[in-house]
Amino acid sequence: MRLQLRKYNRSVIVTWIFSYLSVLLVPIVISLILYSATHSLVEKEINRANELLLTQIELSIDSKLKGLEQLSVEVALNKNIVSFTNVEKPLSDDHYFQLFNIAENLRTYQNANDYIEQIYVMYANSDTVISTFNHIDSRGLHAIMRQRDETTFEEWTQLFAGKYVNKYSPMLYWNEGKPTSTVMFARSLIFNNPIQPHPILIFLINVNKLLESLPQYNDSRVLILDKDNHFIASSKDKEKLQDQLPYERLLGKKGLVYAEMNQDKAALSYFTSELTGWKYVSVLPANIFNEKMEYLKEITRLSIALGLLIGIIVTIIFLRKNYMPIQVLLQNMTQKSGFRFDGKSNEYSFLQNALHHTFVEKDAISDRLKLHNNTIRAHFLTRLLKGQLERKFPLQESFIAHNVQFHSDRFAVLLFSVDAYGKLQSDEGRDAFGQKTQMLHFILSNVIEELAGKNATVYSTEVNELIACIINLKPTLSEEEEIKELNRMASQTQAFMKEHIYAEMTIAVSGVHSDVYGISQSYHEALEALEYRIVLGSGQLIQYEEKSIESAQSQRNYYYPLSVEQQLIYYVKTGNLPKAQMLLGEIYEANFKVHPVSVALAKCLLFNLASTMLKTLDEVSTISRRNFEAHVKDVECLLICETIQEMMTHMNRVLMQICEWIQTEKKNHHTYLIHDIRAYIEMHFRDVNLNISMIGESFSLTPSYVSKIFKEHTGETLLDLINQTRLTAAKALLSEQKLTVNEIAGRVGYADVSTFLRIFKRFEGMTPGKYQKI
Structure with a gap:
């Protein structure tokens, strides 16, 4: 069972299952990516809505603050306010009358804007601060308007230090003993008298009234921070928002920050005003867009589950369908290639090894074919x-x-x-x-x-x-x-x-x-x-x-008559080299210079000349058998010549060697020949047919040539030698006296007794009978 399980685990089916499941992971990953992209998109949409809200708030507040700046210009043009700039202490009755007129004018400006809590004009020369209902000095103003309860007068006066003042600052305004959060807008009133210090116009802005007129969005809360990220005001839950706001993370001109506020995750969108430098912060609970994301999560989970279910079913169907050809291929490879699938590797490895073996054999065959x-x-x-x-x-x-x-x-x-x-x-x-x-x-x-x-x-x-x-x-x-x-x-x-x-x-x-x-x-x-x-x-x-x-x-014959051949043989046999070479040259000139012969005739001439040389060497070899093998080698060299020129060259060389050899051997060759002739006569003298012709035939020589050679070297004729040999044998028989003259004549080679008697008497000077008696 364990072996079957191991074999199954090695099968390509397991690989395919993991492959198909890996493919199924693709839509899952895509769904997660789409979910993440949708989450980001929803987040961006809410942030864009918040930014739009903050932009509207900024435009609304900045428009009102611009109205304050325009109002400050109108105040700077008021004659009563301008004329009081040069007043110094102590104040006279006329000065108090001016104060009353200035207060009247300030009430008029205050009534024109309901979000203005109070208007003050602070004169440095007379240390007089005029409001819409009374006048006080600077310490009195510090007592009812400061940043914190513990802010000292010296710290408070630093807000108005400098040659020209133009700033917004959060303040606590004590009205009937209760502090109210306000925003102070202080601005120096510049007149044409550069010697006197500039009076400072102060607007106390009621932020709550300012925020009441702003647009709202669902459950979002709006906070206002100054340019130093100090809390100014909020639309609701002031205490909680002020304490939990992550001031250190609100960097830059605008952005989106997630933070824990009121034990819940919130999205903070902020935007910075170009006019005042204030940050408008919109705090939106995260569950507002989480509700949409939960719905999207459910849809994503459902699509993933459905995709897995359908994918597994399709995987099983295609797995079975795709494995059938592999199974058939395995069977064919097992039957035809001689390899057997034993399960030690998967099907692809088996097919790869089988194909590799096939390709190796193919390459080997191809290499052999290339060779x-x-x-x-x-x-x-x-x-x-x-x-x-x-x-x-x-x-x-x-x-x-x-x-x-x-x-x-x-x-x-x-x-x-x-x-x-x-x-x-x-x-x-x-x-x-x-x-x-x-x-x-x-x-x-x-x-x-x-x-x-x-x-x-x-x-x-x-x-x-x-x-x-x-x-x-x-x-x-x-x-x-x-x-x-x-x-x-x-x-x-x-x-x-x-x-x-x-x-x-x-x-x-x-x-x-x-x-x-x-x-x-x-x-x-x-x-x-x-x-x-x-x-x-x-x-x-x-x-x-x-x-x-x-x-x-077109040439039909070649020149090499029989007489020329015999003449060539004769010149060679006699050792006459000049004449033999001259005759050979004439044959070559006649056949290849004057009238060139055809190839077929040239071949015939080639073999004819080789035959002539063979005959010549054979006749020469009979004289001395000791050089027969050398002559045969010369004939073989003649037969392998491929051209007439080669044959002529070789023939001239052979002729030169033969003629030199004949001239050398001529001197001692006749001695051996005469000795052989004497021995031949001793052996055949009893033959009645023995004569010069018989001897010439025995030595392949003509009778005249044999007779001439013998005469030149012995001084006697060949016929005399025959007769003397017979007579010597006859005398021996006559001495025995057992045979008659007629019988002795027949035994020594004479057919006629009269011839025996005549020759015996010529050589011995007496008849055979008389010799016998003596």
């Missing part, structure tokens, strides 16, 4: 050259498969036969020599391709130990230009290889033919031209359409 690619391509080009491709198969597909691309339908073939490998010649064995051959082929292919340039496309391969180049010529070339281009490439390649590699080669150039199937015809023409290397020699550039080839084809 043989050149061979396959060379085989294809060879079949193309030999015309062995079947026409029913489309050649274009074969060209693409073997990376062969022709740009026109004009083709020719160059055949290269290497005569000498130069620097690439190797003495390290056949394998090393094969590598050098491949290197030469590589160099030659690159050279011919480089020389072809843009005028032709070249494909090369090896055919029967020859290097064949298929030349696909440019279609814009004329027929004359094509021939010139082929000759240029061939001649420059030959010169380059000879100069840099020291390699010598014979090059055959075919004619130019149209159509791909004309390549085979070009190849056979090049082969036919290359055969003329036998006639023209190695290291030549042979064109198929040369006139010399055409004239050679």
Whole structure:
């Protein structure tokens, strides 16, 4: 059970489940993001509403405060107020009358604005403070109007210090012993008398009346702070708001701050007036917009739950649907690839390993094919050259498969036969020599391709130990230009290889033919031209359409009559080297200079000359068997000669060696021959048919030649030697006296007794009978 569970945990199904669940997390995350964005949006909307409210409050209050500034200008223009500036203590009755008039005027200004609690004009010269109903001094004003209860007079006078006063400040106003929160607006009245100190006009603003006229929004509460963040007034819950307000967080001109106020979270929006520097703070309980967010939370929770439910159902359906192809693929891979899914890894890992193994095998096969690619391509080009491709198969597909691309339908073939490998010649064995051959082929292919340039496309391969180049010529070339281009490439390649590699080669150039199937015809023409290397020699550039080839084809016979052959053999056998070389030169001139023969006839002449030399060496070898093996080697060298020039050179060398040897051996060779003749006569003298002709045939010599040689070296004739040998045997028989004369004559080789008697009497001076008696 545990193994099954582990196998199931490794399966791709588990991975898919987590993947699909991860996908399900996307809408959940999106819902949370939307919820957060909506929360922020609601928050911004409420903040925007609060800012709009605060802007309206600011405009309302600032408009009223601007009215106070305009009213201060009107007060500064009042003659009664201006005239009292120069009054000093003590006051006279006229001064008190002026005070009464000033108070009357101040009441008029106060009645015009219901939010003005009181108006004071403070004169520094007379230390007189005039209000709407009486006049007092500055200490009296301090007693009824100061910032705090403990504010001293000196601290209070600092509010009005300075050359020019223009400020708003929160104050406590004691009216009938009860302090009331007010805002003081103090401003210096500037007149045309710069010597006297400026009187100060003071407005006490009833903030509550000021706030009563302001717009309200739901359960929001509005607070007013001065520019130093000191509390001025609030629309409701003054004591609680003043104590719980986070003054240190209200920074900047405007913003939104969350804080705990009255044990509840509240949103504080604030805005700073450009005119007074006051901060207008709107305090809104957080539950006002939390109600909307709770509704949004419920919708979000419902959508997440519904999405999870539907997602799980869809996951199960698609999981089953998507796993079926994997299961079928596993079965097929198990059956066909030889791998078995054992559950040690998931399905993807198994498929990956199986495919990796398949790809490795494919790459190995591909690498093996690449190793043989050149061979396959060379085989294809060879079949193309030999015309062995079947026409029913489309050649274009074969060209693409073997990376062969022709740009026109004009083709020719160059055949290269290497005569000498130069620097690439190797003495390290056949394998090393094969590598050098491949290197030469590589160099030659690159050279011919480089020389072809843009005028032709070249494909090369090896055919029967020859290097064949298929030349696909440019279609814009004329027929004359094509021939010139082929000759240029061939001649420059030959010169380059000879100069840099020291390699010598014979090059055959075919004619130019149209159509791909004309390549085979070009190849056979090049082969036919290359055969003329036998006639023209190695290291030549042979064109198929040369006139010399055409004239050679018209020649039907070659010059080498039987009499000339016998004469050549005779000169060799007699060791006459000058005449043998002169005759050989005449044969060459007659067949290859005056009237060049065809290739077929040249081959016949080649073998005929080899046959003549074989006969000559064979006859020479009969004289002395000791050099027979050397003669055979010379014949083998003659048979492997590829050109007439090579054969003529080798024949001259062999003739020189043979003639020198004959001249050297002539002196002692006859001694062995005479000894052999004597032994032969001793063995065959009883034969009645023994004569000079029989002896010549036995030694493959003519009777006259044998008789002449024997006479020159012994001083006697061969016939005398035969007779003396027979007579010696006859005398021995006569001494025994057991046989008759007739019987002895027959036993020593004489068929006629009269001939025996005549020869015996000529050599011994008596008859056989008389010899027997003696």
